Amino acid sequence: MDLADTPQQAEYRAKVRAWAEQNRDASPPPVRGMHVEDVAPYRVWQGKLARERLVGVTWPEAYGGAGLGPAEQMIVSAELRAAGCAGIVDHIAIGELGPTIIAHGSEEQKQRYVAPMLHGEEGWCQLFSEPAAGSDLAGIQTRSKRTEHGWSISGQKVWTTMAQFADYGLLLARTNPDVPKHKGLSMFIVPMKAPGVAVRPLRQISGDANFNEVFFDDVALDEDALVGPVDGGWGVSMTTLMFERMMVLSALEELPVGAQTFVAPLLGNPALDDPHVRQRLAELAVERIALQYTAYRALTKLAQGQIPGPEAGLGKIGVMEAGRKGCELVADVLGPDALEGEWGELAAEMPGMRSAGGTEEILRTTIGERVLGLPPEPRLDKKLPFKDLGRNSASEAEAVPS
Amino acid sequence: MNLALSDEQQMLREAAINVLARHDTVGGARAARDGGEPVEIWPAAREAGWPGLLIDERHGGAGLDFFDAMLVLEQCGKRLAGIGLLGHLPATLVLARAAADGGERAAAELPALASGERRAAIVLARPPADEDDWAVEAGSSQGRWGDVPRAVADGGDADASVRVSGAAAFQADLDGADLIVVPVLLEGAGLRAALVDPAVAGVSIERQLRGDASRPLGSIELDGTEAVLLSAGAEALTEAWHLGQALLAADALGVAEAMLEMGVAYAKDRHAFGRPIGSYQAIKHQLVEILRRVDSARSLCFYVALAAEQQPHELALAAACARFAAEEAADYGTRTCIAVHGGIGATWEHDAPYYWRRAQLSRQLLGGATGAGERVAAEVIARARDSELADAVPVGDVVIKDGLAEVSA
Numbered sequence: 115m116d117l118a119d120t121p122q123q124a125e126y127r128a129k130v131r132a133w134a135e136q137n138r139d140a141s142p143p144p145v146r147g148m149h150v151e152d153v154a155p156y157r158v159w160q161g162k163l164a165r166e167r168l169v170g171v172t173w174p175e176a177y178g179g180a181g182l183g184p185a186e187q188m189i190v191s192a193e194l195r196a197a198g199c200a201g202i203v204d205h206i207a208i209g210e211l212g213p214t215i216i217a218h219g220s221e222e223q224k225q226r227y228v229a230p231m232l233h234g235e236e237g238w239c240q241l242f243s244e245p246a247a248g249s250d251l252a253g254i255q256t257r258s259k260r261t262e263h264g265w266s267i268s269g270q271k272v273w274t275t276m277a278q279f280a281d282y283g284l285l286l287a288r289t290n291p292d293v294p295k296h297k298g299l300s301m302f303i304v305p306m307k308a309p310g311v312a313v314r315p316l317r318q319i320s321g322d323a324n325f326n327e328v329f330f331d332d333v334a335l336d337e338d339a340l341v342g343p344v345d346g347g348w349g350v351s352m353t354t355l356m357f358e359r360m361m362v363l364s365a366l367e368e369l370p371v372g373a374q375t376f377v378a379p380l381l382g383n384p385a386l387d388d389p390h391v392r393q394r395l396a397e398l399a400v401e402r403i404a405l406q407y408t409a410y411r412a413l414t415k416l417a418q419g420q421i422p423g424p425e426a427g428l429g430k431i432g433v434m435e436a437g438r439k440g441c442e443l444v445a446d447v448l449g450p451d452a453l454e455g456e457w458g459e460l461a462a463e464m465p466g467m468r469s470a471g472g473t474e475e476i477l478r479t480t481i482g483e484r485v486l487g488l489p490p491e492p493r494l495d496k497k498l499p500f501k502d503l504g505r506n507s508a509s510e511a512e513a514v515p516s
Numbered sequence: 517m518n519l520a521l522s523d524e525q526q527m528l529r530e531a532a533i534n535v536l537a538r539h540d541t542v543g544g545a546r547a548a549r550d551g552g553e554p555v556e557i558w559p560a561a562r563e564a565g566w567p568g569l570l571i572d573e574r575h576g577g578a579g580l581d582f583f584d585a586m587l588v589l590e591q592c593g594k595r596l597a598g599i600g601l602l603g604h605l606p607a608t609l610v611l612a613r614a615a616a617d618g619g620e621r622a623a624a625e626l627p628a629l630a631s632g633e634r635r636a637a638i639v640l641a642r643p644p645a646d647e648d649d650w651a652v653e654a655g656s657s658q659g660r661w662g663d664v665p666r667a668v669a670d671g672g673d674a675d676a677s678v679r680v681s682g683a684a685a686f687q688a689d690l691d692g693a694d695l696i697v698v699p700v701l702l703e704g705a706g707l708r709a710a711l712v713d714p715a716v717a718g719v720s721i722e723r724q725l726r727g728d729a730s731r732p733l734g735s736i737e738l739d740g741t742e743a744v745l746l747s748a749g750a751e752a753l754t755e756a757w758h759l760g761q762a763l764l765a766a767d768a769l770g771v772a773e774a775m776l777e778m779g780v781a782y783a784k785d786r787h788a789f790g791r792p793i794g795s796y797q798a799i800k801h802q803l804v805e806i807l808r809r810v811d812s813a814r815s816l817c818f819y820v821a822l823a824a825e826q827q828p829h830e831l832a833l834a835a836a837c838a839r840f841a842a843e844e845a846a847d848y849g850t851r852t853c854i855a856v857h858g859g860i861g862a863t864w865e866h867d868a869p870y871y872w873r874r875a876q877l878s879r880q881l882l883g884g885a886t887g888a889g890e891r892v893a894a895e896v897i898a899r900a901r902d903s904e905l906a907d908a909v910p911v912g913d914v915v916i917k918d919g920l921a922e923v924s925a
Contacts, residue, residue, distance in 0.1 A: 115583070115821055117517050185517055377900040386897060389890070396889035399896045400837045404812035407519070407819045414519040428808045475797065482800035486780050486807060489795040 117410065119189070126182075127189045133166060134197035141199040149324045153237065153279040156203035160234030163202065168194070170208050170232050177216055177224060178232045184360065184416045206275060207231050207238035209361035211284045214354045218301070218342040227282065227303065241271040241285035241304065241328060242351065248273075248469070249476040251286075252295040252348060253495075253503075256330065258287035258302060265340070267304065267333040273470075277313045277326035280306045284354070286347050291501040298500055299347035302339045309333070320462035359426040360416065362471060373399035376440035379457070385447040394443050401436040405429050424484045427477035434474070438464045519818050521587075528584055532591035535564050541597040541730070545870040548729030554598045561599050561632060568630030570609050570759075572616075575626035577608075582759060583821035586766035590817075593770025593846075596870055598731035602763055603637035603689030604629070606756040607697045610638065610709050613752035621711065621744055625695065637693035639665075639684045639736060641707075642883055643754040643832075645894040650699065650707055650750075653882070655685025655724075655735055665738055667700035667710060669745060676745045678702065680710055683737045686881060690714075690721050690734035698736075698743065699753050707750045710743040718742070728877035730870060754832075760882050761835040762820045768842035768878050769813045771871050775849035776806045778868060779856045793856070802852050809845035816841050836891035843885035846875035 119127055140162060142155040150156055163169045164178065171187040173179020180186065194201050202208055212231050215223055230236040247253040256269025267287055277283070283304045290298030304311070310333035315323035342350040376398065377386075385391050408429055412422055441461035445452040452458065468474050482488045495503050521529065536557075544555035561567060569585050571577025578584075585605050592599055608629050614622035628634040641664050642651050654662025665682025680700050690696065696712045714721060718741035724733045780803055783794030793799050816838035823830035850872035854861035861868045879885040 115519060115522070115818070116826065117519075117822060119517075373896050374900055374903070377896055381897075381900055392893035392897075393886065393889045395896065396840060396892035399892050400816070400840045400889075401812065403819065403833075403837050404815045404841055407815035408811060410517060411519045411815055411818060413517055417517065418520070425807075425811070428804075428811055431808060432812065475801065478801040478804040479797060481807065482794075482804045486776075486800075486803055488780065488783060488800050488803065489792040491795055491797065492791065 119185075123185060123189060126186055127193060130168065130190055130193040131197065133168075134193050134199050137162070138197050138199050144195065144198065144200045145203075149275070149322075150203060153203060153276075156200060157234035157237070159200055160202050160204065163194075164233040169202050169234075170212060173208075173212065173232070174216065177212075177228045184413050188413070202234075204231070204234065204237060204276070205361065206240050210354050210357040211238050211240060213357045214284065214301075214350060215303075215341060217353050218350045220338070220341075222338065223303065223341065231282075236281040237276060237279045239274050239277045239280040239283045239306070239326075239328075240354070241274060241277075241283040242354075243273045244270060245272050249473050251351070252299065253500075254286060254288060254299070256285070256287045257291075258289050258300060258335075261334065263334070264337040265302065265335040267302070267310075267330045267335060269330050271328040271330075272316065272325070274313075274326045274328050275324065277306065277328050278315065282306060283328070284341070286351050288500065289347070290345050292499050293345070294497055295495060295500045295503070296348045298345055299351070300344050301341040301347040301350040302335055303341060304330075304333065304335065304339065308335075318462075319466055320459050322459075356421065358471070359422045359424075362426060362430060373402050373436075373440075376444055379444055380447055383447055391443065391447060394439065398436045398439040398443065401432050401439075405432045405436070408432075424477075424480045427472060427481060430471055431474055431477060434464065434467050437467065519822075525584060525587060528580075529587045529591070531564055532588045535560050536591050536595040536597055539595075539597070541595045542867050542870060545596040545598075545728075545730035545874070546864070546867075549870075549873075554730055554732065557597055558600050558632065558635065561601065566599075566601060567604055567608070567632035567635070570605055571612050571626050571630040575612070575615065575623065576630035577612075577626070581821070582762055582824035583817070585759075586762055586817055586820065589763045589766040590770040590773075593767035593874070594774045595770075596730045596874055600635055600689045600732075602731065602760070602767070603687065603693060604635055605763060606640060606759045607636035607638035607695075609759055610697050610746065610748050610752045610756050611636070611711075613755070614709065614746040614748035617747040619747035622746055622748070625711070634694040635689070635692070636695050636697065637687065637689045638697040638756060638760075639687050639699060640757050640760045640882055641699040641753055642887070643750070643757055645891055650701070650753075652682075652684040652699070653686045654683070664699050664701050664707065667702045667708070667743070667745070669702060678710055678743050678745050679740045680712065680738045680743045681740055683735065685735040686724060686726070686733055687736065688881075689732055690736055691723050691732055696736070697746070697756075698738065700743070700745075702745070707753060709746040709748040709753055711746055712738065712741060712743045716742050726877055726880075728870075728873040730874050731877075733877075733881075757882070758831050758835040761839045761888060762817075762824075764878055764881060765813065765820070765835070765838035765842040766817060768839075768846040768875065769810065769817060771875050771878070772806060772810045772813065772842065772845035772849035775846075775853035775868070775871055776803065776810055779803050779806065779849075779853040782857055799856055802856065806845070806849045806852055809841065809848055813838065813842040813845045832891060833895040836888040836895065839888035840885055840892055843875070843879040843888070846871075847879055847885075850875045 141159055167180040168190050170179035171182050171190050175181040212228055231238055244254050258265045258267050283306055285302045285304045286299055288298055289300040310331040312329040314327045316325045316327050317323045380386050441464055444457055483490050539555050539557050541555045548554045565578055566588055568577030569580050572579040611622040611625055615626055629636050650664045651661035652664055665680050667678040667680045669676055669678035696714055698710050698712050700708055700710045702708050718739045720737040722735050724735055783799050784792055786793050819834040820838050823834035854868045860866055
């Protein structure tokens, strides 16, 4: 049992470290998370990384990746961070969308889209969630209708990270409302600059606009925009979400909600001698340190060829719990001052984070059923055609033959 | 990176499951509350080779590490076995350290302890975290902690005879032990470990029944008692304390796991309003919360394993984290399992209450969950103070993304 590199990994680490130290002057300032004001310098940097095969480390070599494992991906992230270099900026594209296209796309699609994505030449976003379908993703209402030359997309997506910088989006839409909800979905590649696509920033609780709403008004797509089979989009989306779990696991280390984060601003404060404060600090530190080793355990399984199951979602719940407790602790010690500035901003992220990447409730339900084998919730809509489901007006309008 | 059990560890774990399945230790925990004795399984432990787990092969043991012992204790918790290992293993650790340091008396004792022919116990002392002193559980309403027993001797040489006076409470497996390791403050020589024969004059041991009867607990009083000084001091006693924390953590993890299995089985079987109660989110989400806590505690047991094997400076934090998480998991798990069962879960004939009793006592032992939390805080704060980078930890953006998902097609 150990956390050490294998000899090959140690050699790889040394190589990456040397490169990062040599090239750090060319890097834009590192950012945490996925949101940047000006994406251009990060895309240039990503291209430089990609030429060294330091982007898409786990991608097959044939598509520009390094063909290595998650451990090597972690080595790259850690070494870039240690050298003061920025990492990639298109996390979702590289972590989820590229691998989905590689798994389900046609050879033409792979040849056309994957390399520019990897090199930061074309940005991507994920177009799954809708205002009326989040936890119940299969209930999406965005329609894709057959046209003479392809497809026409109409509807609305939401919580779209990086949409304002994206050239393409991977979009889940309903192609057949006459069958049950999971069975009438298809996946498409949508050019974000196409006529009829409108991106609007969505200002959140913190005041920042890290997400977007995206509107589609009769957006025309070619025949070859389809990824995977017609009405086979649900299976494609499951691949995306499986890659998302892996990404969440390796991203855990980078989240700024570790125990040290919350101790640092309290150092020198007499409250740190208060037993009650110390117990609260211990509680969140234990939660956070446990997650680190949970991630190591999951990576061990990945290295053995096992695919992470839904239990990876437990980690997200833990991160949010620790983050919320940490922000509350800092505020309780520092008082109202902690509600402005960086602490105020971090605290304001927490309530919404509970629903990011799946609400806590849907995660618990899924894990209870998939991992513990508990009996499912009755799902009344499972066998009914989508058009017959009692829903809101938008759906009913769809269901009326025009 | 490899955080998986080795083949040998898998076998050790499976052997523990099999050995314990042959004894009605859960029924024994109930009987013991009714005035009976817990099920005696020391002979089975001997047969399995557990008494010698931490003693090196040279002295007849298996030469294994913390984590291997934790694998056994986890199964003990799962079956409510009170087996003598909680006292025996940390005692043998101190004796093994003394023997490694040239202690002849310790070396002479080890083979019989490794085979289980003789059983050892220990008074575990809490090492200082900040500026406090070494202390032992005093069991007094005046204050929880008492002084480490004092020793008077002619000199500080190994295997020298000393006279020890002092007391400690709530220690595991004292009653019936063949020898007891006691921490002593020796004038002019600081903290040392001493070996007491419980049969000599001036030793008084009493059984203590506190809520749970599944593991024997006792107090000890020494009054000018003759003892042998061991060539082990603060370092070995610190390690023994952390081992005690780690073993309790593993045991509590086992308790929580048992509750998860029991609760899930009942939630699948029991129907209300026309469907299994496990289909209701109110029940399902609570059971997943047990899973979440079990999973965290298990991950931290791996942290202990790594610290014990490779990073001794991490051991205090690792053991305290594991203990804190596991006690919380056992507390939450036992309460929740009882609640999932409804009223029947809180009856004398149901098994869940004996797990709850074990968890309630466990979270008080050796400084308790609160003491473990205090240790975590002290370690985390010390690391932040030591780190020049502490003030520069960025508190910027947080990864948020679109994502979602009913994954239940």
